[in-house]
Amino acid sequence: MQHLIVVAHPLEDSITMRLTRAYALQLQQLGHSQQTHDLYRMGFNPVMGAHELEPLSIGHAADVDVAQAQRDVCAADALTVIYPLWWATMPAMMKGYIDRVFARGFAYEARRGVAKGLMAGKRCILITLSGSPLAILLANGEWKAMATLQDAHIFRSSGFELLEHLHFDEVESPTPDDVVERDLARVRACARRHFAASGGVKDGSVHV
Numbered sequence: 022m023q024h025l026i027v028v029a030h031p032l033e034d035s036i037t038m039r040l041t042r043a044y045a046l047q048l049q050q051l052g053h054s055q056q057t058h059d060l061y062r063m064g065f066n067p068v069m070g071a072h073e074l075e076p077l078s079i080g081h082a083a084d085v086d087v088a089q090a091q092r093d094v095c096a097a098d099a100l101t102v103i104y105p106l107w108w109a110t111m112p113a114m115m116k117g118y119i120d121r122v123f124a125r126g127f128a129y130e131a132r133r134g135v136a137k138g139l140m141a142g143k144r145c146i147l148i149t150l151s152g153s154p155l156a157i158l159l160a161n162g163e164w165k166a167m168a169t170l171q172d173a174h175i176f177r178s179s180g181f182e183l184l185e186h187l188h189f190d191e192v193e194s195p196t197p198d199d200v201v202e203r204d205l206a207r208v209r210a211c212a213r214r215h216f217a218a219s220g221g222v223k224d225g226s227v228h229v
Contacts, residue, residue, distance in 0.1 A: 025097035067117020138180025145181035
């Protein structure tokens with residue numbers, strides 16, 4: 022399988038980036054091909070220009086960076102999106118990627134306010150991190166809101182089969198070595214769970 026990993030974190034040695042590298046390596050060890058879009062290091066521009074909102078019918082072509090990103094999404098059998106939760110949502114860098122790349126006419130079509138996803142047949146995994154304990158996010162309703170606005174509204178509405186939303190909570194700096202190793206083991210297990218030759222669970226659940 023061909024995998025596309027999209028990650029957003031400004032610190033190259035952050036837990037987010039270390040989990041990303043471990044996940045990518047595990048996919049390779051399972052015999053898969055993967056490409057990682059490290060949005061900060063590649064200098065992706067998250068700011069949508071006015072011309073990007075013009076109707077496709079007038080013949081406007083996507084910007085070069087967006088066109089390449091869309092080709093990479095099309096080439097992938099599975100998309101994994103990795104980011105920390107800041108103010109209970111994705112970083113602006115990742116949101117800008119979604120806004121520009123998952124554009125109308127590419128990721129979805131809409132008629133009378135109803136979206137039809139165009140990514141059917143592709144699988145997706147979300148991996149998120151938070152400083153807050155998951156129990157607090159569940160109790161105050163933030164997790165439900167995120168699941169509705171991010172998991173369902175963005176990815177499922179685009180047609181992806183969401184295999185899992187893997188969340189790491191209570192991520193604080195400095196992180197003890199034993200906690201880092203535990204989290205790295207969990208992200209490797211996620212890759213094996215879904216993409217090992219023997220297959221794995223595909224229940225769309227949250228694993229913590």
